[in-house]
Amino acid sequence: MEGLALLQNITNKRGTMAILSNILFVADGNTLVLTGTDLEVGLRIAIPAEIDNTGSITLPSKKIFEIVRESGSSELLINETDNSWVTIKAGKSIYNLAGIPSDEFPSFPEFGEDEFISFEGHIFLDLIDKVIFSIAGEQENIYSLTSVLLEKEKRESESYLRMVSSDGHRLSIMEKQVSVDVDVIGLIDMTLIPKKGIQELRKFCENRDAVDISVTTKQLVVKDDKAVMVVRLKQGEFPRYQSIVQAVPLENHIRINRILFLESLKRINLFTEDIFHTIQLQISGNTMVLSSQNADLGNARDEIIIEYSGEPLTLGFNCRYFIETLQVMECEFVDTYINSENSPCLMKSERDKGFLSIIMPMQL
Structure with missing residues (x-):
């Protein structure tokens, strides 16, 4: 179940080759090897099994996953019959599933065993x-x-x-x-x-x-x-x-509580236009005013306290970009650097060591 689940996102996409929607089953020794690929990503998983006869076949990824998921049985018995069909027994249930011969399945990429770290x-x-x-x-x-x-x-x-x-x-x-x-x-x-x-x-x-x-x-x-x-x-x-990072001078500094900023952005985003999510930020003294406007629905305004001692700024940004950045950060306070209305915004913090985000401005 776990192995088939990991293979679903790789195998279940529309492609030109029908066999790429299948998983390759190879039974040998006391191991069943499952392989899936979309020619960009290939995944091979080995799971323990009792093998009576060695062999290989490919089976539809989504259907075999659904059978195992819904079977409710702790064990499965898979047996190949004629013309690449298999019979699957799970408790009292019996399924007959059509496969494709394994020789049509793409070969798994080769790699050297001594090059790993x-x-x-x-x-x-x-x-x-x-x-x-x-x-x-x-x-x-x-x-x-x-x-x-x-x-x-x-x-x-x-x-x-x-x-x-x-x-x-x-x-x-x-x-x-x-x-x-x-x-x-x-x-x-x-x-x-x-x-x-x-x-x-x-x-x-x-x-x-x-x-x-x-x-x-x-x-x-x-x-x-x-x-x-x-x-x-x-x-x-x-x-x-x-060069983009170096172009943002770390001078005009704004310190913002991350959670308060994130919650305010989510409220303001309720009234942004669907495509660009444009919001306006007005920064003056220790206050940031966030506002958004939707031609069909109305507008929203919110205000939060910040730490800032520079000249007043009126800025336009995509609200969603700020939200997604703040959601992956873990700090209490975000250090933000914006030099002017037309310059990018750089965000980082001492808590999020090694992380840096730059967001380009929008014209209001």
């Missing part, structure tokens, strides 16, 4: 959760923005891994110090992990204390003793995000 699972969870929300959608013209940039950096004797995402209107950066020497990791200058790969990598790491990672120019491989996943990397150039 072990990481704590939470390292990748922390990195992914801080950047996944700002990956561009598939309709984005800049192809590389539909991926996350994975980088390594050595500062003196300390090693860091960094993930960066952007949809062209905002930028999210998260880095974590790691105990492994990153010089031995095969990251190239542009290691781009597609959004689907990032989503599946997160699921893979979620309930694992440690994972083994290998990166080449074309693929990322993550595994443990029971499963292995291969993600095909994208090719392209990610924008030089460092």
